[in-house]
Amino acid sequence: MFAGWRTGLSGPVIVLQAGTAVNYFGTGLILPFEIIYLHRARGFPTATAGLVLAAVMGTAAVLTPLSGALLDRFRAKPLLITGDLASALGYAGFAFVDRPWQAFVCAAVGGAGFGVANTANQVLSLTLVSAEQRASSIALRRVAGNFGLGLGATVAGFIIASADHLRAFQALYLFDGLTFAVFALVVLVGIPNPRRANAASARDRGTGFQAVAHDRLFLILIAANIVFVMTGGALFSNILAPFAEAHTPVGPGEMGIVLFINTFFIVVAQIPATRVVKRMRRTHALAATSALFAVGLLAVLLATLTSSTLTATAVLAGVAIVIAIGECAQFVVLGLIVAELAPPHLLGRYMSLYGLAFMAGVALGPAAGGALLATSPDAVWWGGALTVALTGAGLLRLGNRIPDPLLQTHYPPPQAVSLADLDSAGHSEVESKEMS
Incomplete structure (x- = not known):
């Protein structure tokens, strides 16, 4: 079992996904109880609480394509740090909201941070590994997210069951914000800042x-x-x-x-x-x-x-x-x-x-x-x-x-023919003409 878990990934990739697990642990702490907190502890109608949560994902959805365009112009590391800090501010702010408009502001800030950071994390993970390691990197990122989310939800369930009052909810939101800040610090200190791949011509970039x-x-x-x-x-x-x-x-x-x-x-x-x-x-x-x-x-x-x-x-x-x-x-x-x-x-x-x-x-x-x-x-x-x-x-x-390494192994593409082979073929043709 442990042998099957060996990924061969480098230290920075492992550190990045460990930070992802910590980040998702914080998200798991508040995810199952967001409507309960806004309705029971803050007195919002359930419909309003649902709209606040929808605003988080709505803002993230709007910002996600924009983050993709930014990542094609700038490096992933600073964008990931920026997104995490925005999410830290938004989710920590939920601990102090007592009016719906304040909750919507926090939802917009937190959702914007999530929309930017999620894409930046994917791109940074891919740029830190070789093409052969991409599958392992994607798998490790998924493991980190699920592990953190499940563990956070479990811990939060015990906390709310034992202390179901406002301060307990506030502590969970503040800790969630702290995990985003910790993740940003991990990326800042422990992750390289690789250059993005050489871009194509300005004409290609302009097509977007x-x-x-x-x-x-x-x-x-x-x-x-x-x-x-x-x-x-x-x-x-x-x-x-x-x-x-x-x-x-x-x-x-x-x-x-x-x-x-x-x-x-x-x-x-x-x-x-x-x-x-x-x-x-x-x-x-x-x-x-x-x-x-x-x-x-x-x-x-x-x-x-x-x-x-x-x-x-x-x-x-x-x-x-x-x-x-x-x-x-x-x-x-x-x-x-x-x-x-x-x-x-x-x-x-x-x-x-x-x-x-x-x-x-x-x-x-x-x-x-x-x-x-x-x-x-x-x-x-x-x-x-x-x-x-x-x-x-x-x-x-x-x-x-669909591109497939197994197909490429059995049926090499025509582009795989080397220049040396072409050159050799050309000399042979010339020699045959001279002999004739």
Whole structure:
């Protein structure tokens, strides 16, 4: 198991992702209790509290493409530090809000920082490693985020359970802000500031997002990623709990165990799974991902066929593991393809739109799932399974259009012919003419 966790990554990359884990630990502290804090401790209506949280992700979504453009002009390290400091200010400010407008200001500042820092972290992680290490770097970043988020939520649950009052919530928000500041300090002191790749001509730089929009393969993969996040991640995380409570014998306690299994399995299996995925054709890996999500979503319906709490919990625990395996493959394969498709001078824009696709999936999944849950609950699962299965079939049809090291090994591209070979061929032709 420990051998499978060896990534071969350099010290700065390990330090960067350790800082990411600390950062996400702070986020986990407040994430499950934000509406509770704003409604119960500050007296905001639940609708207003929900809009405040929406403002965080809305601002992040607006700033994410802008951060991509900035990253194509400036180095990632200073932008990451700037984004983290903005998030530190915004989230620490939540501890002192007592009016809705103050909460919206903090949400805008914190969301802007998140939108910039998230993309900058991805770009910095990619620039610190070689092309062969990108998969391991992406996997380690995902492990760090999930580990920090899960641990933070667990610790916060114990804190709120033992001290459910205003000062406890304030302490959590202040500590969350502190983790952003600590992460900025880690990046400042422990992470190099690599130069961005040599840009193309001024004409190429001027095309900006227009150049990205002309990459049809990238747009197809972004659309597929939105479907994966909606069906595999968002439906499981946001819709399964209310569905299980209403239609299965599983209660909140058992659902807590199911969600823990999913997060724990991702943390433990992500890096070893990266080694497995490397041995697969990428189209096959994406098709397998869609198949896993489809099977997991359909298996949810099996939990409605039993009256036994233990049996239903076991079924949903199996669903959690299947979805986790699919997520492990999804993040590594799609992230790696996007990084390889991006020209060096457009890496920031490509990664920003890739991150924006995750935000879109996270937002659309609960919206679509919530609407179906109110009208046709079973349709959430078979409809989601059908959608992701069709997406996987479409990706499988892309075939050789998706860059794949395994294909390049078996079928070297014409550009691989060396100049020496061409020169030799030219001399042979001249000699034959002279002999004739």
